[in-house]
Amino acid sequence: MSKRQLISGGSPYEPKLGYSRAVVQGDWCFVAGTTGVDPDTGVFPDSALEQARNTLITIGSVLEKAGFSMGDVVRANYILTDAALMEEVAPALGEVFGEIRPAATMIVAGLVNPAMKIEIEVTAFRG
DSSP, X not given: OOOEEEEOOOOTHHHXXXXXXXXXXXXXXXXXXXEOOOTTTOOOOSOXXXXXXXXXXXXXXXXXXXXXXXXXEEEEEXXXXXXXXXXXXXXXXXXXXXTTOOEEEEEEOOOSSTTOOEEEEEEEEOO
8 A cells, every 4th residue: 555645835724624635545646625826926926827727837836746738637625705706717717728638626715814815625546
């Protein structure tokens, strides 16, 4: 049985809330829901498109740290705070996943911080 590997994103909430940015188990990598805070300023941009792009950059770097790539993503879950944001975030999703085409679900729900407009969770497989 393969050893479980916990990947930290460095968030102080990881130990506080008891989660990892990603968990690798064998050929699978499960990336926790990730939001679009600007990595340089620590602020959420007003634009849902920019939040989506920040989120995907963070997910890509976490996957790389775990030995995976965006090309390994087989499942994506998108959470938007408003259905009207779908068209705004679509370019970012298409730029990254247009050729990869993972199985995906998009839902509308509230997020824990009102500044958040999108959260993305992915599962990657290599093998």
